[in-house]
Amino acid sequence: MHDFALWVESTRISKALFDITWLWPLCESLHFVGLCMLIGGAGFLDLRLLGLFRGVPFRDVKALMPWAIGGFIVNATTGTLFLIMQPHLYLTSGIWWSKFTFIVVAGLNAAFFETRLAKPALALDPNADMPRGLKIAGAVSLFSWFAVLYCGRMLPYLGTGN
Amino acid sequence: MSFFRSLQDSAFTDWFLGSESIWTYPTVLTLHTIGMAILVGASFVVHLRILKVANGIPLQRLQQLYRFIWIGFIINLATGLVLFVTQAADRVVDPVFYVKIGSIAVALWFGVLVKRRAIDPGAASPGVTRQSRSLAAASLGLWIIAIVAGRLMAYLTS
Numbered sequence: 001m002h003d004f005a006l007w008v009e010s011t012r013i014s015k016a017l018f019d020i021t022w023l024w025p026l027c028e029s030l031h032f033v034g035l036c037m038l039i040g041g042a043g044f045l046d047l048r049l050l051g052l053f054r055g056v057p058f059r060d061v062k063a064l065m066p067w068a069i070g071g072f073i074v075n076a077t078t079g080t081l082f083l084i085m086q087p088h089l090y091l092t093s094g095i096w097w098s099k100f101t102f103i104v105v106a107g108l109n110a111a112f113f114e115t116r117l118a119k120p121a122l123a124l125d126p127n128a129d130m131p132r133g134l135k136i137a138g139a140v141s142l143f144s145w146f147a148v149l150y151c152g153r154m155l156p157y158l159g160t161g162n
Numbered sequence: 163m164s165f166f167r168s169l170q171d172s173a174f175t176d177w178f179l180g181s182e183s184i185w186t187y188p189t190v191l192t193l194h195t196i197g198m199a200i201l202v203g204a205s206f207v208v209h210l211r212i213l214k215v216a217n218g219i220p221l222q223r224l225q226q227l228y229r230f231i232w233i234g235f236i237i238n239l240a241t242g243l244v245l246f247v248t249q250a251a252d253r254v255v256d257p258v259f260y261v262k263i264g265s266i267a268v269a270l271w272f273g274v275l276v277k278r279r280a281i282d283p284g285a286a287s288p289g290v291t292r293q294s295r296s297l298a299a300a301s302l303g304l305w306i307i308a309i310v311a312g313r314l315m316a317y318l319t320s
Binding site: 032036041044052053060067150154156158 | 184187188191192195196198199200202203204205206207210215216217218219220223226227305306309310312313314316317
């Protein structure tokens with residue numbers, strides 16, 4: 001991983017991007033706005049799955065998902081740019097790999113929800129109790145996204161790969 | 163020595179910023195980010211609904227989201243005060259800091275106006291008026307300005 005980080009850093013694209021002085025702060029700002037969109041939209045769905053906002057139909061909660069996914073795309077893009085510009089900060093950092101793992105967990109959970117749970121959820125009476133499976137999916141998602149945030153923000157203090 | 167300088171140069175600041183522990187500055191900073199996610203995330207949902215995204219969510223159900231908005235705000239007021247104290251002299255002369263605080267104040271104010279006009283039971287005008295939509299759009303924009311200003315404080319001032 002160390003060698004790979006060195007190689008990425010030696011590429012022309014890495015140097016060219018890192019030389020644009022305003023690019024890093026711009027990406028950081030977008031990364032923060034993106035996380036609010038993601039946690040706002042996905043967090044609202046997760047709370048609904050956990051049984052809050054009873055009476056609000058799933059269909060309407062799901063209408064916010066394009067915004068959550070938009071936030072994720074913003075953050076995946078800016079995150080990839082960070083990675084290209086300063087790979088050694090991330091690729092050899094345990095806390096960054098934890099962050100990456102939580103993203104994978106949240107993603108797999110979302111895929112499982114979308115393919116297996118969304119249909120029965122949509123058919124559910126808006127005032128019905130939440131089945132346990134939906135509650136678990138909501139809890140896993142909420143925990144994972146906040147864990148992603150925690151690992152990302154703590155990365156400079158818990159150890160960059162530097 | 164000015165009041166703000168004495169705060170920034172206090173023994174508390176030395177301990178808070180100088181400590182090797184992750185429980186001082188890093189944890190307060192992370193809580194500030196978690197509070198932001200809750201506060202701005204919940205505000206996004208409220209204002210997007212006002213702007214007709216997820217149109218089916220009953221307006222009155224947005225009331226519950228304001229609880230999250232205030233929880234996030236209290237977390238960030240508390241952690242923000244600590245962060246301010248440890249950089250007080252730098253911040254009081256920092257225009258970007260005033261942009262951030264001003265944006266937050268107006269964004270919250272507009273959020274409260276939206277609640278009174280479109281969400282609370284017995285709201286003055288039932289349903290979402292054009293004025294409420296303008297307030298929601300402005301509040302969203304101000305939250306983004308606040309976030310960007312907060313991030314740029316680390317770059318535009320020393």
